[in-house]
Amino acid sequence: MGKKMKLGLHTYTLHLWGLGQNWGIVADPRPKQMNLIQLMDKAVEWGLDGLHITGCDLETKDDERLREVREAARSRSLYLEYNCSRDEEFDPRLSDGVEAGIRIAEKLGADLTKLSLDIRRPRPLYGSCFHPEVMRQLCDCHDEVVAALPLLERTGIRLALENHTETFADEIIWLIEKINHPLVGACVDTVNSMGVLENPESAVTKLAPFAFCNHFCDHKLDRDQFGIRFHGVALGDGDIDCFKTYRTIQELSPTDRITFEIEWDMGDDSLEVAREKEMDACIRSIRYAREVLKIGT
Numbered sequence: 015m016g017k018k019m020k021l022g023l024h025t026y027t028l029h030l031w032g033l034g035q036n037w038g039i040v041a042d043p044r045p046k047q048m049n050l051i052q053l054m055d056k057a058v059e060w061g062l063d064g065l066h067i068t069g070c071d072l073e074t075k076d077d078e079r080l081r082e083v084r085e086a087a088r089s090r091s092l093y094l095e096y097n098c099s100r101d102e103e104f105d106p107r108l109s110d111g112v113e114a115g116i117r118i119a120e121k122l123g124a125d126l127t128k129l130s131l132d133i134r135r136p137r138p139l140y141g142s143c144f145h146p147e148v149m150r151q152l153c154d155c156h157d158e159v160v161a162a163l164p165l166l167e168r169t170g171i172r173l174a175l176e177n178h179t180e181t182f183a184d185e186i187i188w189l190i191e192k193i194n195h196p197l198v199g200a201c202v203d204t205v206n207s208m209g210v211l212e213n214p215e216s217a218v219t220k221l222a223p224f225a226f227c228n229h230f231c232d233h234k235l236d237r238d239q240f241g242i243r244f245h246g247v248a249l250g251d252g253d254i255d256c257f258k259t260y261r262t263i264q265e266l267s268p269t270d271r272i273t274f275e276i277e278w279d280m281g282d283d284s285l286e287v288a289r290e291k292e293m294d295a296c297i298r299s300i301r302y303a304r305e306v307l308k309i310g311t
Contacts, residue, residue, distance in 0.1 A: 020272070020309075033070065068107070080122050173198050205233045
């Protein structure tokens, strides 16, 4: 029997509502249909323990706004984790860099900053693990994190390096081991490894022992005469073995939190229809996490 886990929500789950990140549509950002404080009220209604939030959700990053968000979360007994990037390609509102991301997390009352490394890989993707062009970028990441270690030590914030859609698990582990500091670990995303054609189960197993946090996702692999497509669905509706993945994280990871994320695919639906389907998938995922995976029991 593994340890009891809390359940949190990555705000990207409701990206069609203007939360999380406007992935790939920076030229035409979607207006917010729900703000962060309203989402906090929903989180309480849904029985969640916390939120994994981004700069997109904050709207502004001045001290007054960060204090407002911190107090709103505390009054609702919600933990916060802060998600940021070194150099986000599609939505610059997520780009803070290492030290700024740590300072924002501290002011939010969050105990963790999740960092996307935003590696620009050469082609082809497969077989490019530890490519010289990648290593130069990883060394830059190393130097930036090492420079921020005194800040981590002063604040007690943990820094989690994500296997984002452009990094192999072994590259994240190499970086963590080279930095070699107890406040620097991983964020394991359960589907992102597909972005570099890496087996998702293998990536989760490798990263879980280092993982301070996670993005717990399910994707479905569709195949037709033109090829394959991997797209986001509600937990339990896809091809990720959620039971096995959950047990791996529960047993091997130092965290006691599962942060679920849905990368909902709107397909040919209108934005209005897709938005409602995304909300339904969010609610169904919470039910699946609680009733099927038994998270929190």
